Amino acid sequence: MKPIINETLIDLSLMATDKKTAIQDLAKQIQSDDRLNDYDSYIEEVFRREDLSTTGIGFGVGIPHGKTDAVKIPTVAFGRSVEGIEWESLDDEPVHMVFLIAVPEAAASNAHLKILAALSRRLMKEDFRQELMQSKDEASLLSQLNEIFEVALQN
């Protein structure tokens, strides 16, 4: 099974300065790793969810997500923006860390929710947020993130 996140799916210096472009850029990386059946309908689903309520959960973190048949395999892409991206977050602060989540409709029905729950919990730890924000070591970030996600999906 492919890991949930890999080196193709991590971008430690996002160029995008707005939410829409940031989501599109990360989704293109998911697409380029052959994890989507249909880029357009995946993006449409993510924006539909975004319109329901903001995914800016505070602490500089955004967790846009889409669960749809347009996705082949459960995936998380991570992007970091030093400048910050306006996300209409609950705390009105810009987003510096974006986790774009893609889960197939057919996957265990709550796979994306489990990933989000585990990620939300870990984000409360300040040292984890600092590492996400500052680390230049992609390999170390990847192995930590994969571990969190794999444990989440086993439970």
Next chain:
Amino acid sequence: MKVIAVTACPSGVAHTYMAAEAIEMAAKEAGFDVKVETQGSIGIENALTKEDITSADYVVLTKDMQIKNETRFSGKTVVRVSVGDAIKKSNALMKKLQQHYDSKNK
């Protein structure tokens, strides 16, 4: 001292779990026993047992959403906080609980 809590938020995707983690972290730091039930979109996890409730000194409930089965806490000392305060101010909350506990058990 033992603190139990139930967290829930409108979308049940992130803040329920952030609040749970924040309460757990703050309670452990304060040296309390703690157990937090989450009522999120995955369903109820880490459900509080009768024994948990009986042995708890304080019950913390988030107030953004109706907590399921709230009647099980009748007769207990219940503290209601917003999810946002649970996430950001759990350390202060634990301090207050400790003060309350100390003044009651002098």
